[in-house]
Amino acid sequence: MTLAVLGPKGTFSCELAEKIREEHEEILLYPTIRDVFTAVLEKNIRGIVPVENSEAGGVGETLDGLLQTECSITAEYYMPIRHFFVSRYGTDEISVIYTHPQSHEQCSVFLRSLKNISLIHTSSNAQSAKEAASVQGSAAVTTESAAKLYGLSILKKDIQNAQNNTTRFLEITAGVSKPNDLEKCSVVIIPRENRPGLLYGILGIFARRGINLTRIESRPSKEGIGRYVFFIDFETNRGWQETITELKEITGVKELGCYRKKEAA
Amino acid sequence: MTLAVLGPKGTFSCELAEKIREEHEEILLYPTIRDVFTAVLEKNIRGIVPVENSEAGGVGETLDGLLQTECSITAEYYMPIRHFFVSRYGTDEISVIYTHPQSHEQCSVFLRSLKNISLIHTSSNAQSAKEAASVQGSAAVTTESAAKLYGLSILKKDIQNAQNNTTRFLEITAGVSKPNDLEKCSVVIIPRENRPGLLYGILGIFARRGINLTRIESRPSKEGIGRYVFFIDFETNRGWQETITELKEITGVKELGCYRKKEAA
The missing domain is CATH 3.40.190.10 (Periplasmic binding protein-like II)
Structure with missing residues (x-):
């Protein structure tokens, strides 16, 4: 087994990799997050990437990697950040x-x-x-x-402003997501058109099924200023898969995977 | 008149400042965006800060400055980015x-x-x-x-990936926003509680009045992972001020200003 993470040695990503590595698992270090995604795809190994920090916000390079490559999320980790x-x-x-x-x-x-x-x-x-x-x-x-x-x-x-400073990391693997019944799922909404009320309509599909969104984050679609895609994380409940079907009737949707929180022992 | 921007000399912020400066207006350079906000407040001058790029996304430091200081937005500029x-x-x-x-x-x-x-x-x-x-x-x-x-x-x-690469900049000045009837307004939604469907309810208030949202971006509330505030930009129409009143009944709202797009001649 091999684990791809952002280097060099001494970064928070490396510290997490050391904690969660399996016995005899090798850690490979890459200079950018984009290189971690490429390694996961080309070598068919698992990777660890930071996705959001409680102070600094979303990590754009990771969101772009999820949008643009065929990697899926298979777990999430929460790591306390100490400076x-x-x-x-x-x-x-x-x-x-x-x-x-x-x-x-x-x-x-x-x-x-x-x-x-x-x-x-x-x-x-x-x-x-x-x-x-x-x-x-x-x-x-x-x-x-x-x-x-x-x-x-x-x-x-512990010189950080907030003592509860935390970074959320994702475990990613190669391949398209297979729907299952784990706790949490992530999707990215890729609007086919830029019409008023579209986001409201999308959130309504979740709301009518009582599905709790844990996060929504916009990113540029890279098609010009003012055009966005929306990353949505939600907690699964019975029938959540019909939500995806319903979403696909009104917008482009890329499923990023369903997963469970794992402890960084 | 004085204009505060992010330095050093040679940055895109500086290039924009050179284009939009008024005759005899002095440009002051600061090492961080946070320092630009502080200068605007302490010296009572106008400042220019980048807020989003069509490839790289939102500028967290600017959003945090808008949330945490008593600066208002008084204009926006769109600058083509050439590398x-x-x-x-x-x-x-x-x-x-x-x-x-x-x-x-x-x-x-x-x-x-x-x-x-x-x-x-x-x-x-x-x-x-x-x-x-x-x-x-x-x-x-x-x-x-x-x-x-x-x-x-x-x-x-022009070695940039996208030939339409654009950065949106905001002009900021000291003081609380005075509502008026300019084209576009910005608010930040500061949820008092973390309840399912809150964001859906908020977007519904805009949708029912036919108000077009041009942008929504989440930022960490800095109160722990999974807690967010939401920056919303919208186009004004008749009666938009009642929208703000209605929003305030269900959530915390900070008005960031109403403004017009200006040309960087």
Whole structure:
């Protein structure tokens, strides 16, 4: 078995992969989320991708991958996100902090409290730690595993604004979704036309069957500004499959899979 | 008059600001969108912020700024987005390309066609140009103005996947929105509770009055995973103000302003 995730080593995706890997399961690291989708399809392996964070919102690259490739969702994971302030130096000696822009946003209160220190944005939490390990008088906002990997000392832990900061990850596998009766399903609504009231009509189909939507997120359809597709997650109940049939009468629908929440032990 | 925008010099925000500035109007550059909101409030000036792109989707920092500060929307602008492939070297001599992650996504087809060249992500399109101007054998994906600013030659223009790639920008000013009868209004729905069918009920209020929604986008409420607020843009018609009154009976609503589309001459 092989598991594809977003690298480099030390990212939150890697930390989750380490927790959920099966015995002897190999972890393959890819530089972008799009590369994880490609690996899942070409090597027929499972992949783990982040889909939304409770502070920063939806992950566009993952939603686009679900829309554009023939991957299905087979499970979801919820991972508490803990940010660490780390350095090889004491707090007084630090003049620059490396941080990923999303981590900056998620730790903005703590970072604003530090005076006269400049912030430099990086491409990943692992990259922030790597920079802090090599640049004199620098520190990083990063993960616990990246701090260990680069031999940095923890100056302060849990510097995130919200202590319940959580990222939801999806497990994806190659192939078209097979409907079943698991707890939750995801679909993407691809409107054939841009008419007033269409979204209202779509939500009405769910509402009349008492189906609870847990999330709705719009994404550009890539056909020009003002054109959207809608990702909808919902809890299944008896007869939910007829909902899909009814939806398909009024709009384009791509089924993304039905799945269960799994614990990241 | 003063105009606050996202810097550094050479970003798309700057290019728009140069086009729409009034005579003698000074442009102030800020390192983050959040800083633009703060400047608008503290200096009582107008600001320009990107809110959505036809390929990459919504700009979370701008939506959060609208939700969390007392700024109102006073106009919208649509700017065609053109990406340029630039370097001090010939195509054969290039071994590395600097690109902002969103520009990478928006130019993915062209970038994939280049073989054996590594990509390095940066924090802005201007930063990409700056790196390409100083690192041997490198190139950048950037704006036309940044290419000029750093003296880089254009190897290929319009390398974006979609030729109709467009970013929508908002003009913001300090103060609470005063309802008026301009073409378009924006509100954010802040649900007081997480009950099934609430969003359906909200869209019904618009639908029954024949009001056309031009956009709906969810954002995390920052109160934990699975809790959202909804940004809604709609076209005004006679009696739209009663819609707001009706909405307020069932949910929290923050009015973000009514405005008109302006041309970026």
